[in-house]
Amino acid sequence: MNEKAARKLDGFFGALQGAREALLLLDYDGTLAGFRVDRFQARPWAGVPELLKRIQTQGRTRIAVITGRPPHEIPAMLPLEPAVEVWGLHGAERLYPDGQRELEEQAPAVWRVLEELRQQLHRDALGGLFEYKLNAAVMHWRGRTLEQARAIERRARELFEPAARIDGLRLLDFDGGVELRAGRDKGGAVEQIIRESAAGAAVTYLGDDLTDEAAFRAVNAARGPHLSVLMRRKERETEADVWLKPPAELRKFLTRWAEVR
Numbered sequence: 612m613n614e615k616a617a618r619k620l621d622g623f624f625g626a627l628q629g630a631r632e633a634l635l636l637l638d639y640d641g642t643l644a645g646f647r648v649d650r651f652q653a654r655p656w657a658g659v660p661e662l663l664k665r666i667q668t669q670g671r672t673r674i675a676v677i678t679g680r681p682p683h684e685i686p687a688m689l690p691l692e693p694a695v696e697v698w699g700l701h702g703a704e705r706l707y708p709d710g711q712r713e714l715e716e717q718a719p720a721v722w723r724v725l726e727e728l729r730q731q732l733h734r735d736a737l738g739g740l741f742e743y744k745l746n747a748a749v750m751h752w753r754g755r756t757l758e759q760a761r762a763i764e765r766r767a768r769e770l771f772e773p774a775a776r777i778d779g780l781r782l783l784d785f786d787g788g789v790e791l792r793a794g795r796d797k798g799g800a801v802e803q804i805i806r807e808s809a810a811g812a813a814v815t816y817l818g819d820d821l822t823d824e825a826a827f828r829a830v831n832a833a834r835g836p837h838l839s840v841l842m843r844r845k846e847r848e849t850e851a852d853v854w855l856k857p858p859a860e861l862r863k864f865l866t867r868w869a870e871v872r
């Protein structure tokens with residue numbers, strides 16, 4: 612870590628100690644858990660659930676997972692008591708710890724176009740893996756050869772790009788796929804959580820993917836103490852303040868958090 616990033620990290624933990632409220636916002640896949648082609652096999656890295664449990668038990672941190680997955684998949688992968696707060700579908704669907712769910716509303720035309728595309732991809736997945744989401748159609752090419760991946764991507768974009776011109780729909784690129792979706796993104800979810808918190812709350816967001824950049828930007832714009840963290844094995848261009856490598860540096864970060872709060 613360079614000197615500037617190290618200073619930023621230390622400065623944040625210094626401010627975290629005295630902050631009245633603290634927000635620990637986390638992506639799931641690639642950040643708390645390693646990738647698996649079968650996403651139901653993606654369990655958190657060793658030690659991570661225990662550390663989150665410890666932070667939760669202290670009662671001085673609001674923990675939320677912000678993920679591209681349907682939100683109800685997370686509590687089973689990350690069992691905490693009470694259940695963790697989840698913003699799924701990149702922020703469009705919120706799952707409260709008591710099990711209540713809330714999906715952002717959209718115009719009827721948005722749902723109609725989306726559903727037509729999903730039906731089409733359900734019949735022919737273009738050689739990739741089609742995922743049906745409540746608010747989106749997703750094409751994955753993770754695990755395919757480079758040549759296959761290029762062909763799937765080209766065909767998916769041909770299909771998605773005209774639809775993305777409709778008001779309320781947009782394209783989202785991520786590692787190994789593309790998503791046509793409706794609703795708030797991860798940045799919108801972070802902004803909403805900050806709005807619901809005390810002025811000057813300390814906030815951090817940990818994420819690995821391109822879709823996490825919107826969340827980094829929202830954190831970077833927060834008025835209280837803040838830190839955006841790219842949690843990823845390989846470095847890349849990012850707007851995050853610091854880059855940490857999971858799982859060792861993730862455990863270190865969460866341990867330090869628990870000690871400070």
Ligand SMILES: [Mg+2]
Binds near residue numbers: 642
């Ligand atoms: Mg991720």
